[in-house]
Amino acid sequence: MNIKQKLREIIKNSLGIEVELTETKDPKLGDYSTNVAFTSQIKSVCGIKNNSPIKVAEDVVSRLKLPSEFIDCIEVGGAGFINFWLNKKFLYEAFTNILEEGEKFGSSNIGNNKRVLVEFVSTNPTGPLVVVNGRAAAIGDSLVRILKFTGYQAESEYYVDNCGKQVKLLEESIRARYRELEGEKAEIPEGGYPGEYLKEIAKEIKKSNLQNFREYGLNSIIQSQKDTLEKFGVSFDNWFYESDIRKSGGPEKVIDSIKKKELAYKKDGALWLKMPGDKDKVLIKSDGEFAYLVPDIAYHLNKFSRNYDLLIDLFGPDHISHIDELKTGLSACGSQVDKLKVIIVQWVTLVREGKKIGMSKRKGEFVTLDEVINDVGKDVTRFFFLMRKCESHLDFNIELAKRESKENPVFYIQYAGARIASILKRASSLDGINTIQISVQDLSLLKTPEELLLIRKILHFPEIIEHASLEFSPHYIPFYLLSLANFFHNFYEKHRVILDDDIPLTRARIELIKAVRQVIKIALSLMGISAPEKM
Protein backbone atom coordinates (compact mmCIF):
# COMPACT_ATOMS: atom_id res chain seq x y z
CA MET A 1 0.00 0.00 0.00
CA ASN A 2 1.46 3.35 -0.92
CA ILE A 3 1.30 6.44 1.22
CA LYS A 4 -1.54 8.04 -0.66
CA GLN A 5 -3.71 4.95 -0.29
CA LYS A 6 -2.87 4.80 3.38
CA LEU A 7 -3.84 8.42 3.95
CA ARG A 8 -7.04 7.95 1.98
CA GLU A 9 -7.99 5.00 4.11
CA ILE A 10 -7.29 6.78 7.36
CA ILE A 11 -9.44 9.71 6.26
CA LYS A 12 -12.19 7.33 5.22
CA ASN A 13 -12.22 5.75 8.66
CA SER A 14 -12.39 9.14 10.29
CA LEU A 15 -14.84 10.89 7.98
CA GLY A 16 -16.87 8.03 6.58
CA ILE A 17 -16.41 8.89 2.91
CA GLU A 18 -13.83 8.39 0.17
CA VAL A 19 -11.95 11.55 -0.62
CA GLU A 20 -9.80 12.52 -3.53
CA LEU A 21 -6.17 13.18 -2.75
CA THR A 22 -3.62 14.90 -4.90
CA GLU A 23 0.07 15.40 -4.53
CA THR A 24 0.62 19.10 -4.02
CA LYS A 25 2.67 21.02 -6.53
CA ASP A 26 4.15 23.34 -3.98
CA PRO A 27 5.81 22.02 -0.78
CA LYS A 28 4.41 25.06 1.02
CA LEU A 29 1.00 23.47 0.62
CA GLY A 30 1.97 20.25 2.35
CA ASP A 31 2.36 16.76 0.95
CA TYR A 32 -1.19 15.99 -0.10
CA SER A 33 -4.37 17.95 -0.45
CA THR A 34 -8.03 17.21 -0.89
CA ASN A 35 -10.84 19.15 -2.51
CA VAL A 36 -13.49 17.43 -0.46
CA ALA A 37 -14.87 20.72 0.88
CA PHE A 38 -16.02 21.66 -2.62
CA THR A 39 -17.89 18.46 -3.26
CA SER A 40 -21.59 17.99 -2.73
CA GLN A 41 -21.24 14.66 -0.97
CA ILE A 42 -19.52 16.21 2.04
CA LYS A 43 -22.59 18.25 2.87
CA SER A 44 -25.02 15.35 2.79
CA VAL A 45 -22.79 12.76 4.42
CA CYS A 46 -21.47 14.92 7.22
CA GLY A 47 -24.56 17.04 7.57
CA ILE A 48 -22.63 20.21 6.95
CA LYS A 49 -24.84 22.94 5.61
CA ASN A 50 -22.42 25.81 5.41
CA ASN A 51 -22.08 27.16 1.92
CA SER A 52 -18.62 28.62 2.15
CA PRO A 53 -16.06 25.98 1.15
CA ILE A 54 -13.58 27.49 3.58
CA LYS A 55 -15.98 27.05 6.48
CA VAL A 56 -16.84 23.55 5.32
CA ALA A 57 -13.14 22.77 5.16
CA GLU A 58 -12.61 24.09 8.66
CA ASP A 59 -15.48 21.95 9.88
CA VAL A 60 -14.02 18.90 8.19
CA VAL A 61 -10.63 19.54 9.74
CA SER A 62 -12.21 19.66 13.19
CA ARG A 63 -13.86 16.31 12.56
CA LEU A 64 -10.76 14.60 11.21
CA LYS A 65 -8.93 12.45 13.70
CA LEU A 66 -5.64 11.42 12.21
CA PRO A 67 -2.84 9.65 14.04
CA SER A 68 -0.16 12.17 14.91
CA GLU A 69 2.62 9.69 14.14
CA PHE A 70 1.44 9.82 10.54
CA ILE A 71 0.14 13.32 9.99
CA ASP A 72 1.92 16.30 11.42
CA CYS A 73 -0.44 19.06 10.55
CA ILE A 74 -3.65 19.81 8.65
CA GLU A 75 -4.52 23.22 7.32
CA VAL A 76 -7.14 24.89 5.22
CA GLY A 77 -5.60 26.74 2.33
CA GLY A 78 -6.66 28.75 -0.68
CA ALA A 79 -10.35 28.71 -1.45
CA GLY A 80 -11.01 25.67 0.70
CA PHE A 81 -8.46 22.97 0.00
CA ILE A 82 -7.39 20.87 2.93
CA ASN A 83 -3.66 20.28 3.07
CA PHE A 84 -1.87 17.50 4.91
CA TRP A 85 1.70 17.44 6.10
CA LEU A 86 3.20 14.03 6.73
CA ASN A 87 5.03 13.46 9.95
CA LYS A 88 8.80 13.50 9.38
CA LYS A 89 9.40 10.47 11.52
CA PHE A 90 6.91 8.64 9.38
CA LEU A 91 8.83 9.72 6.29
CA TYR A 92 12.01 8.25 7.70
CA GLU A 93 10.24 5.03 8.60
CA ALA A 94 8.79 4.72 5.15
CA PHE A 95 12.24 5.36 3.81
CA THR A 96 13.82 2.49 5.70
CA ASN A 97 11.21 0.24 4.12
CA ILE A 98 12.33 1.36 0.68
CA LEU A 99 15.86 0.32 1.45
CA GLU A 100 14.61 -3.10 2.43
CA GLU A 101 12.43 -3.47 -0.65
CA GLY A 102 15.37 -2.89 -2.97
CA GLU A 103 14.61 -3.70 -6.59
CA LYS A 104 10.97 -4.35 -5.78
CA PHE A 105 10.35 -0.82 -4.59
CA GLY A 106 7.44 0.62 -6.54
CA SER A 107 6.02 -2.73 -7.51
CA SER A 108 2.50 -3.63 -6.50
CA ASN A 109 -0.29 -6.07 -7.07
CA ILE A 110 -2.87 -3.76 -8.59
CA GLY A 111 -2.98 -6.07 -11.60
CA ASN A 112 -4.24 -8.79 -9.31
CA ASN A 113 -2.42 -11.42 -11.37
CA LYS A 114 -4.67 -10.81 -14.37
CA ARG A 115 -3.43 -12.15 -17.69
CA VAL A 116 -2.87 -9.44 -20.29
CA LEU A 117 -1.72 -9.76 -23.87
CA VAL A 118 -0.24 -6.66 -25.47
CA GLU A 119 -0.03 -6.74 -29.24
CA PHE A 120 2.09 -4.12 -30.95
CA VAL A 121 4.17 -3.20 -33.98
CA SER A 122 2.61 -6.01 -36.08
CA THR A 123 3.73 -4.27 -39.23
CA ASN A 124 3.49 -5.90 -42.63
CA PRO A 125 6.47 -8.11 -43.48
CA THR A 126 7.06 -6.14 -46.64
CA GLY A 127 9.93 -3.93 -45.58
CA PRO A 128 12.17 -2.75 -42.76
CA LEU A 129 10.74 -1.27 -39.58
CA VAL A 130 10.33 2.47 -39.78
CA VAL A 131 10.40 5.20 -37.19
CA VAL A 132 6.76 4.99 -36.16
CA ASN A 133 7.20 1.26 -35.55
CA GLY A 134 9.89 2.25 -33.11
CA ARG A 135 7.46 4.43 -31.24
CA ALA A 136 4.99 1.57 -30.94
CA ALA A 137 7.79 -0.83 -30.01
CA ALA A 138 9.07 1.43 -27.24
CA ILE A 139 5.63 2.08 -25.80
CA GLY A 140 4.41 -1.51 -26.07
CA ASP A 141 7.55 -2.96 -24.58
CA SER A 142 7.60 -0.48 -21.73
CA LEU A 143 3.91 -1.07 -21.06
CA VAL A 144 4.51 -4.80 -20.70
CA ARG A 145 7.34 -4.14 -18.27
CA ILE A 146 5.15 -1.77 -16.23
CA LEU A 147 2.23 -4.19 -16.18
CA LYS A 148 4.44 -7.02 -14.98
CA PHE A 149 5.87 -4.75 -12.29
CA THR A 150 2.38 -3.90 -11.06
CA GLY A 151 1.12 -7.42 -10.70
CA TYR A 152 -0.17 -8.42 -14.10
CA GLN A 153 0.85 -11.52 -15.98
CA ALA A 154 1.68 -9.65 -19.15
CA GLU A 155 2.86 -11.01 -22.48
CA SER A 156 3.80 -9.36 -25.73
CA GLU A 157 2.78 -10.54 -29.16
CA TYR A 158 3.60 -9.63 -32.73
CA TYR A 159 1.07 -10.48 -35.43
CA VAL A 160 2.66 -11.18 -38.78
CA ASP A 161 0.43 -10.50 -41.79
CA ASN A 162 2.12 -13.01 -44.03
CA CYS A 163 -0.93 -13.54 -46.25
CA GLY A 164 -3.04 -11.31 -48.43
CA LYS A 165 -2.53 -8.96 -51.28
CA GLN A 166 0.50 -7.12 -49.98
CA VAL A 167 2.46 -10.36 -49.86
CA LYS A 168 1.68 -11.06 -53.49
CA LEU A 169 2.85 -7.57 -54.35
CA LEU A 170 6.01 -8.18 -52.38
CA GLU A 171 6.69 -11.37 -54.28
CA GLU A 172 6.13 -9.64 -57.62
CA SER A 173 8.37 -6.77 -56.58
CA ILE A 174 11.19 -9.16 -55.69
CA ARG A 175 10.66 -10.99 -58.97
CA ALA A 176 11.02 -7.70 -60.81
CA ARG A 177 14.30 -6.96 -59.03
CA TYR A 178 15.45 -10.45 -59.86
CA ARG A 179 14.76 -9.97 -63.55
CA GLU A 180 16.72 -6.73 -63.42
CA LEU A 181 19.69 -8.75 -62.23
CA GLU A 182 19.21 -11.04 -65.20
CA GLY A 183 19.60 -8.00 -67.40
CA GLU A 184 15.94 -7.75 -68.26
CA LYS A 185 13.89 -4.64 -68.00
CA ALA A 186 11.30 -5.09 -65.29
CA GLU A 187 8.94 -2.76 -63.51
CA ILE A 188 7.80 -2.83 -59.94
CA PRO A 189 4.07 -3.56 -60.03
CA GLU A 190 1.61 -0.84 -59.14
CA GLY A 191 1.20 -0.72 -55.38
CA GLY A 192 4.39 -2.76 -55.00
CA TYR A 193 7.56 -1.99 -53.12
CA PRO A 194 10.24 0.01 -54.94
CA GLY A 195 12.60 0.27 -51.95
CA GLU A 196 16.29 -0.56 -52.36
CA TYR A 197 16.16 -3.37 -49.80
CA LEU A 198 14.48 -5.73 -52.25
CA LYS A 199 17.50 -5.52 -54.53
CA GLU A 200 19.58 -7.13 -51.81
CA ILE A 201 17.06 -9.89 -51.33
CA ALA A 202 16.94 -10.53 -55.09
CA LYS A 203 20.74 -10.79 -55.11
CA GLU A 204 20.74 -13.34 -52.33
CA ILE A 205 18.09 -15.35 -54.11
CA LYS A 206 20.12 -15.32 -57.29
CA LYS A 207 23.32 -16.20 -55.46
CA SER A 208 21.85 -19.27 -53.79
CA ASN A 209 19.84 -20.18 -56.84
CA LEU A 210 16.52 -20.28 -55.00
CA GLN A 211 13.07 -20.37 -56.53
CA ASN A 212 10.77 -19.60 -53.62
CA PHE A 213 10.74 -15.81 -53.91
CA ARG A 214 7.84 -15.37 -51.60
CA GLU A 215 9.00 -17.50 -48.72
CA TYR A 216 12.59 -16.32 -48.90
CA GLY A 217 11.55 -12.68 -49.10
CA LEU A 218 9.19 -12.94 -46.16
CA ASN A 219 11.64 -14.81 -43.95
CA SER A 220 14.42 -12.46 -44.79
CA ILE A 221 12.35 -9.36 -44.00
CA ILE A 222 10.89 -10.81 -40.81
CA GLN A 223 14.38 -11.72 -39.67
CA SER A 224 15.65 -8.22 -40.31
CA GLN A 225 12.70 -6.83 -38.35
CA LYS A 226 13.59 -9.12 -35.46
CA ASP A 227 17.21 -7.97 -35.64
CA THR A 228 16.16 -4.34 -35.48
CA LEU A 229 13.87 -5.00 -32.52
CA GLU A 230 16.61 -6.84 -30.70
CA LYS A 231 18.95 -3.91 -31.23
CA PHE A 232 16.18 -1.74 -29.80
CA GLY A 233 15.94 -3.94 -26.72
CA VAL A 234 12.49 -5.24 -27.58
CA SER A 235 11.68 -8.92 -27.56
CA PHE A 236 8.30 -10.53 -28.07
CA ASP A 237 6.97 -13.51 -26.16
CA ASN A 238 4.95 -14.68 -29.16
CA TRP A 239 5.17 -14.30 -32.91
CA PHE A 240 1.79 -15.16 -34.37
CA TYR A 241 1.48 -15.81 -38.10
CA GLU A 242 -1.64 -15.02 -40.06
CA SER A 243 -1.03 -18.17 -42.09
CA ASP A 244 -1.66 -20.24 -38.95
CA ILE A 245 -5.02 -18.64 -38.32
CA ARG A 246 -5.92 -19.33 -41.95
CA LYS A 247 -4.82 -22.95 -41.74
CA SER A 248 -7.01 -23.47 -38.69
CA GLY A 249 -10.06 -22.39 -40.66
CA GLY A 250 -10.62 -19.40 -38.40
CA PRO A 251 -11.77 -17.00 -41.13
CA GLU A 252 -14.41 -19.44 -42.38
CA LYS A 253 -15.80 -19.79 -38.87
CA VAL A 254 -15.97 -16.03 -38.56
CA ILE A 255 -17.98 -15.80 -41.77
CA ASP A 256 -20.35 -18.51 -40.52
CA SER A 257 -20.95 -16.72 -37.23
CA ILE A 258 -21.59 -13.41 -38.92
CA LYS A 259 -23.97 -15.05 -41.38
CA LYS A 260 -25.85 -16.73 -38.53
CA LYS A 261 -26.35 -13.36 -36.90
CA GLU A 262 -27.67 -12.13 -40.24
CA LEU A 263 -25.10 -9.38 -40.32
CA ALA A 264 -23.77 -10.31 -43.76
CA TYR A 265 -25.18 -9.61 -47.20
CA LYS A 266 -24.04 -9.86 -50.81
CA LYS A 267 -23.55 -6.89 -53.07
CA ASP A 268 -21.49 -6.36 -56.23
CA GLY A 269 -20.14 -9.90 -56.03
CA ALA A 270 -18.70 -9.33 -52.55
CA LEU A 271 -19.86 -10.29 -49.05
CA TRP A 272 -20.43 -7.36 -46.73
CA LEU A 273 -20.59 -6.85 -42.98
CA LYS A 274 -23.50 -4.78 -41.81
CA MET A 275 -22.20 -2.00 -39.59
CA PRO A 276 -24.17 0.40 -37.44
CA GLY A 277 -24.74 3.45 -39.59
CA ASP A 278 -23.91 3.13 -43.25
CA LYS A 279 -20.21 2.29 -43.08
CA ASP A 280 -20.59 -1.35 -44.16
CA LYS A 281 -17.38 -3.25 -44.70
CA VAL A 282 -16.30 -5.95 -47.15
CA LEU A 283 -15.69 -9.40 -45.67
CA ILE A 284 -15.06 -11.42 -48.83
CA LYS A 285 -13.83 -9.58 -51.87
CA SER A 286 -15.37 -10.18 -55.29
CA ASP A 287 -12.31 -12.24 -56.23
CA GLY A 288 -13.20 -14.66 -53.44
CA GLU A 289 -10.36 -13.63 -51.08
CA PHE A 290 -10.92 -12.65 -47.48
CA ALA A 291 -10.55 -8.97 -46.75
CA TYR A 292 -7.98 -8.21 -44.01
CA LEU A 293 -10.75 -7.75 -41.44
CA VAL A 294 -11.83 -11.41 -41.42
CA PRO A 295 -8.56 -13.12 -40.46
CA ASP A 296 -8.02 -10.29 -37.99
CA ILE A 297 -11.33 -11.07 -36.28
CA ALA A 298 -10.34 -14.74 -36.27
CA TYR A 299 -6.97 -13.81 -34.79
CA HIS A 300 -8.64 -11.87 -31.99
CA LEU A 301 -11.00 -14.77 -31.32
CA ASN A 302 -7.91 -16.90 -31.02
CA LYS A 303 -6.48 -14.45 -28.49
CA PHE A 304 -9.69 -14.56 -26.48
CA SER A 305 -9.63 -18.36 -26.57
CA ARG A 306 -6.24 -18.27 -24.87
CA ASN A 307 -7.96 -17.00 -21.72
CA TYR A 308 -6.59 -13.54 -21.29
CA ASP A 309 -8.42 -11.18 -18.97
CA LEU A 310 -7.44 -8.22 -21.07
CA LEU A 311 -6.24 -7.71 -24.62
CA ILE A 312 -4.40 -4.53 -25.47
CA ASP A 313 -3.77 -3.56 -29.10
CA LEU A 314 -1.52 -0.72 -30.13
CA PHE A 315 -2.77 0.61 -33.46
CA GLY A 316 -1.61 3.32 -35.80
CA PRO A 317 -4.04 6.14 -36.59
CA ASP A 318 -4.75 4.57 -39.98
CA HIS A 319 -6.49 1.77 -38.08
CA ILE A 320 -8.88 3.95 -36.09
CA SER A 321 -11.89 3.00 -38.17
CA HIS A 322 -10.77 -0.62 -38.00
CA ILE A 323 -11.54 -0.65 -34.27
CA ASP A 324 -15.31 -0.41 -34.76
CA GLU A 325 -15.26 -2.98 -37.54
CA LEU A 326 -13.22 -5.37 -35.44
CA LYS A 327 -15.49 -4.95 -32.44
CA THR A 328 -18.63 -5.36 -34.51
CA GLY A 329 -17.24 -8.57 -35.99
CA LEU A 330 -16.08 -9.86 -32.64
CA SER A 331 -19.38 -9.31 -30.90
CA ALA A 332 -21.12 -11.04 -33.81
CA CYS A 333 -18.90 -14.00 -32.99
CA GLY A 334 -19.95 -13.81 -29.37
CA SER A 335 -16.80 -12.55 -27.71
CA GLN A 336 -16.49 -10.09 -24.87
CA VAL A 337 -15.49 -6.94 -26.67
CA ASP A 338 -15.09 -4.97 -23.47
CA LYS A 339 -11.97 -6.99 -22.70
CA LEU A 340 -10.31 -5.45 -25.74
CA LYS A 341 -8.57 -2.13 -25.25
CA VAL A 342 -7.11 -0.29 -28.21
CA ILE A 343 -4.45 2.35 -27.77
CA ILE A 344 -3.73 4.63 -30.70
CA VAL A 345 -0.08 5.45 -31.21
CA GLN A 346 0.06 8.53 -33.37
CA TRP A 347 2.39 9.04 -36.33
CA VAL A 348 5.89 10.27 -36.01
CA THR A 349 6.66 13.00 -38.49
CA LEU A 350 10.32 13.03 -39.35
CA VAL A 351 11.93 16.36 -39.85
CA ARG A 352 15.26 16.57 -41.59
CA GLU A 353 16.86 19.86 -42.59
CA GLY A 354 13.67 21.65 -41.65
CA LYS A 355 11.54 19.59 -44.02
CA LYS A 356 8.97 16.97 -43.23
CA ILE A 357 9.85 13.64 -44.76
CA GLY A 358 7.11 11.59 -46.34
CA MET A 359 6.76 8.09 -45.00
CA SER A 360 5.61 5.54 -47.48
CA LYS A 361 6.93 2.06 -47.99
CA ARG A 362 5.04 1.90 -51.23
CA LYS A 363 6.74 5.00 -52.57
CA GLY A 364 10.02 3.70 -51.25
CA GLU A 365 10.67 6.80 -49.18
CA PHE A 366 11.05 6.25 -45.49
CA VAL A 367 13.56 6.41 -42.67
CA THR A 368 14.19 3.10 -41.02
CA LEU A 369 14.28 2.52 -37.30
CA ASP A 370 17.74 1.06 -37.80
CA GLU A 371 19.04 4.34 -39.17
CA VAL A 372 17.65 6.29 -36.25
CA ILE A 373 19.05 3.89 -33.67
CA ASN A 374 22.43 4.09 -35.34
CA ASP A 375 22.24 7.88 -35.51
CA VAL A 376 21.11 8.78 -32.02
CA GLY A 377 21.38 5.54 -30.05
CA LYS A 378 18.90 3.13 -28.52
CA ASP A 379 18.50 4.87 -25.18
CA VAL A 380 17.89 8.32 -26.65
CA THR A 381 15.43 7.00 -29.22
CA ARG A 382 13.45 5.07 -26.65
CA PHE A 383 13.39 8.02 -24.28
CA PHE A 384 12.19 10.38 -27.00
CA PHE A 385 9.30 8.09 -27.81
CA LEU A 386 8.40 7.28 -24.23
CA MET A 387 8.26 10.84 -22.94
CA ARG A 388 5.34 11.66 -25.22
CA LYS A 389 1.88 10.41 -24.54
CA CYS A 390 0.96 8.05 -27.33
CA GLU A 391 -1.96 9.94 -28.82
CA SER A 392 0.02 13.10 -29.45
CA HIS A 393 1.35 13.82 -32.91
CA LEU A 394 5.10 13.87 -32.71
CA ASP A 395 7.71 15.69 -34.74
CA PHE A 396 11.04 13.92 -34.62
CA ASN A 397 13.79 16.25 -35.72
CA ILE A 398 16.81 14.14 -36.55
CA GLU A 399 19.40 16.90 -36.46
CA LEU A 400 18.00 18.17 -33.20
CA ALA A 401 18.04 14.72 -31.64
CA LYS A 402 21.67 14.32 -32.65
CA ARG A 403 22.68 17.83 -31.68
CA GLU A 404 20.94 17.56 -28.35
CA SER A 405 22.42 14.20 -27.69
CA LYS A 406 25.11 15.83 -25.59
CA GLU A 407 22.67 17.67 -23.41
CA ASN A 408 19.91 15.18 -23.60
CA PRO A 409 17.32 14.50 -20.91
CA VAL A 410 18.33 10.83 -20.96
CA PHE A 411 21.93 11.67 -20.19
CA TYR A 412 20.80 14.07 -17.52
CA ILE A 413 19.12 11.18 -15.73
CA GLN A 414 21.83 8.63 -16.44
CA TYR A 415 24.42 11.12 -15.27
CA ALA A 416 22.74 11.40 -11.90
CA GLY A 417 23.03 7.63 -11.58
CA ALA A 418 26.66 7.67 -12.66
CA ARG A 419 27.53 10.40 -10.18
CA ILE A 420 26.01 8.31 -7.42
CA ALA A 421 27.89 5.22 -8.56
CA SER A 422 31.08 7.22 -8.42
CA ILE A 423 30.44 8.39 -4.86
CA LEU A 424 29.51 4.88 -3.76
CA LYS A 425 32.70 3.55 -5.26
CA ARG A 426 34.74 6.04 -3.32
CA ALA A 427 32.76 5.38 -0.14
CA SER A 428 33.20 1.64 -0.37
CA SER A 429 36.76 1.95 0.89
CA LEU A 430 35.69 3.82 4.02
CA ASP A 431 35.29 1.96 7.29
CA GLY A 432 32.01 1.63 9.12
CA ILE A 433 29.85 2.86 6.25
CA ASN A 434 28.19 -0.13 4.69
CA THR A 435 28.34 -2.70 7.41
CA ILE A 436 25.69 -1.58 9.85
CA GLN A 437 21.95 -1.64 9.29
CA ILE A 438 20.60 1.89 8.99
CA SER A 439 17.91 2.98 11.46
CA VAL A 440 15.22 5.62 11.57
CA GLN A 441 17.34 7.52 14.02
CA ASP A 442 20.27 7.54 11.60
CA LEU A 443 18.08 8.75 8.79
CA SER A 444 16.66 11.58 10.85
CA LEU A 445 20.00 13.33 10.33
CA LEU A 446 18.74 14.08 6.85
CA LYS A 447 16.96 17.34 7.43
CA THR A 448 18.05 19.93 4.91
CA PRO A 449 15.38 21.03 2.42
CA GLU A 450 17.23 19.29 -0.41
CA GLU A 451 17.34 15.99 1.46
CA LEU A 452 13.70 16.14 2.48
CA LEU A 453 12.67 16.97 -1.07
CA LEU A 454 14.53 13.90 -2.30
CA ILE A 455 12.98 11.67 0.35
CA ARG A 456 9.49 12.85 -0.49
CA LYS A 457 10.15 12.51 -4.21
CA ILE A 458 11.35 8.95 -3.78
CA LEU A 459 8.35 8.07 -1.66
CA HIS A 460 6.10 9.24 -4.49
CA PHE A 461 7.59 6.77 -6.93
CA PRO A 462 5.11 3.93 -6.30
CA GLU A 463 2.23 6.31 -6.97
CA ILE A 464 3.74 7.30 -10.31
CA ILE A 465 4.15 3.68 -11.34
CA GLU A 466 0.61 2.90 -10.28
CA HIS A 467 -0.67 5.81 -12.29
CA ALA A 468 1.30 4.75 -15.38
CA SER A 469 -0.09 1.24 -15.03
CA LEU A 470 -3.71 2.24 -14.49
CA GLU A 471 -3.65 4.64 -17.42
CA PHE A 472 -1.52 2.36 -19.60
CA SER A 473 0.72 5.39 -20.06
CA PRO A 474 4.47 4.96 -19.71
CA HIS A 475 5.16 8.66 -20.26
CA TYR A 476 4.64 9.60 -16.62
CA ILE A 477 7.87 7.82 -15.75
CA PRO A 478 10.36 9.92 -17.77
CA PHE A 479 8.82 13.12 -16.41
CA TYR A 480 9.11 11.84 -12.89
CA LEU A 481 12.72 10.85 -13.51
CA LEU A 482 13.65 14.27 -14.85
CA SER A 483 12.33 15.83 -11.69
CA LEU A 484 14.07 13.29 -9.46
CA ALA A 485 17.38 13.82 -11.27
CA ASN A 486 16.94 17.57 -10.92
CA PHE A 487 16.43 17.22 -7.16
CA PHE A 488 19.48 15.01 -6.93
CA HIS A 489 21.79 17.29 -8.93
CA ASN A 490 20.59 20.18 -6.84
CA PHE A 491 21.34 18.27 -3.63
CA TYR A 492 24.75 17.29 -5.00
CA GLU A 493 25.69 20.90 -5.67
CA LYS A 494 24.85 21.99 -2.16
CA HIS A 495 25.98 19.10 0.01
CA ARG A 496 28.82 16.65 0.16
CA VAL A 497 27.94 13.05 0.77
CA ILE A 498 31.25 11.87 2.13
CA LEU A 499 32.21 13.89 5.17
CA ASP A 500 35.37 12.71 6.85
CA ASP A 501 34.44 14.33 10.15
CA ASP A 502 30.82 13.17 10.28
CA ILE A 503 30.43 9.45 9.77
CA PRO A 504 26.76 9.22 10.92
CA LEU A 505 25.63 11.85 8.43
CA THR A 506 27.78 10.28 5.74
CA ARG A 507 26.06 6.96 6.34
CA ALA A 508 22.62 8.53 6.18
CA ARG A 509 23.43 10.37 2.96
CA ILE A 510 24.83 7.26 1.39
CA GLU A 511 21.56 5.49 2.09
CA LEU A 512 19.73 8.43 0.56
CA ILE A 513 21.69 8.39 -2.69
CA LYS A 514 21.52 4.60 -2.84
CA ALA A 515 17.76 4.92 -2.82
CA VAL A 516 17.91 7.56 -5.55
CA ARG A 517 20.07 5.28 -7.63
CA GLN A 518 17.75 2.36 -7.01
CA VAL A 519 14.74 4.32 -8.21
CA ILE A 520 16.61 5.56 -11.28
CA LYS A 521 17.64 2.00 -12.09
CA ILE A 522 14.14 0.61 -11.65
CA ALA A 523 12.49 3.40 -13.63
CA LEU A 524 14.98 3.24 -16.48
CA SER A 525 14.64 -0.51 -16.69
CA LEU A 526 10.86 -0.10 -16.96
CA MET A 527 11.64 2.06 -19.99
CA GLY A 528 14.16 -0.40 -21.35
CA ILE A 529 16.96 2.12 -20.97
CA SER A 530 20.37 1.39 -19.52
CA ALA A 531 21.73 2.88 -16.29
CA PRO A 532 25.50 3.11 -16.77
CA GLU A 533 27.90 3.20 -13.81
CA LYS A 534 30.23 5.52 -15.64
CA MET A 535 29.77 8.24 -18.21
Added chain:
RNA sequence: GCCCUCGUAGCUCAAACGGAUAGAGCACCGGAUUUCUAAUCCGGGGGUUGAGGGUUCGAGUCCCUCCGAGGGUACCA
Protein backbone atom coordinates in the same frame (compact mmCIF):
# COMPACT_ATOMS: atom_id res chain seq x y z
C1' G B 1 -18.81 16.17 -47.69
C1' C B 2 -18.86 12.70 -43.41
C1' C B 3 -16.09 10.17 -39.25
C1' C B 4 -11.66 9.83 -35.81
C1' U B 5 -7.30 12.12 -33.38
C1' C B 6 -4.82 16.46 -32.33
C1' G B 7 -4.01 22.13 -31.62
C1' U B 8 -0.55 24.61 -24.83
C1' A B 9 6.01 29.55 -24.56
C1' G B 10 10.21 30.86 -30.66
C1' C B 11 10.83 24.95 -31.14
C1' U B 12 9.69 19.79 -29.05
C1' C B 13 6.41 18.33 -25.37
C1' A B 14 3.95 17.79 -19.84
C1' A B 15 -0.18 18.94 -16.76
C1' A B 16 -3.70 12.62 -11.99
C1' C B 17 -12.30 11.93 -11.93
C1' G B 18 -12.60 19.41 -13.75
C1' G B 19 -8.79 22.10 -8.69
C1' A B 20 -4.81 26.58 -5.93
C1' U B 21 0.10 30.98 -9.43
C1' A B 22 -0.52 26.17 -16.74
C1' G B 23 5.12 23.32 -16.04
C1' A B 24 9.94 20.93 -18.24
C1' G B 25 13.79 20.56 -22.02
C1' C B 26 16.01 23.10 -26.21
C1' A B 27 17.11 28.09 -27.83
C1' C B 28 18.20 33.22 -25.73
C1' C B 29 20.29 36.53 -21.58
C1' G B 30 22.91 36.79 -16.78
C1' G B 31 25.45 34.37 -12.72
C1' A B 32 27.96 29.94 -9.75
C1' U B 33 32.74 25.97 -9.30
C1' U B 34 40.49 25.44 -5.98
C1' U B 35 34.59 20.16 -4.21
C1' C B 36 32.50 12.88 -4.14
C1' U B 37 32.10 13.36 -12.47
C1' A B 38 30.61 20.80 -15.39
C1' A B 39 26.87 15.57 -19.52
C1' U B 40 26.06 20.02 -13.16
C1' C B 41 23.60 24.12 -10.35
C1' C B 42 20.95 29.04 -9.66
C1' G B 43 18.36 33.33 -11.70
C1' G B 44 15.76 36.00 -15.90
C1' G B 45 12.69 37.12 -20.13
C1' G B 46 9.04 34.43 -22.92
C1' G B 47 1.39 32.37 -22.44
C1' U B 48 -5.76 35.58 -23.84
C1' U B 49 -3.83 27.07 -23.66
C1' G B 50 -6.13 28.06 -32.25
C1' A B 51 -10.96 31.60 -32.04
C1' G B 52 -15.79 32.39 -29.98
C1' G B 53 -19.78 30.87 -26.86
C1' G B 54 -21.85 27.46 -22.91
C1' U B 55 -21.98 24.32 -18.25
C1' U B 56 -20.10 25.80 -12.43
C1' C B 57 -17.67 27.61 -6.66
C1' G B 58 -13.67 26.49 -10.34
C1' A B 59 -12.22 24.73 -17.45
C1' G B 60 -5.98 23.49 -21.07
C1' U B 61 -9.34 19.38 -19.45
C1' C B 62 -16.56 18.62 -20.32
C1' C B 63 -20.55 20.50 -24.32
C1' C B 64 -21.63 23.47 -29.02
C1' U B 65 -19.91 26.42 -33.41
C1' C B 66 -15.91 27.92 -36.41
C1' C B 67 -10.54 27.75 -38.05
C1' G B 68 -6.08 24.81 -38.77
C1' A B 69 -2.98 19.97 -39.01
C1' G B 70 -2.90 14.61 -39.63
C1' G B 71 -5.55 10.08 -40.65
C1' G B 72 -9.79 7.18 -42.50
C1' U B 73 -13.73 7.20 -46.12
C1' A B 74 -16.61 0.73 -48.63
C1' C B 75 -13.51 -4.91 -51.87
C1' C B 76 -4.75 -2.14 -49.25
C1' A B 77 -3.40 -3.96 -44.65
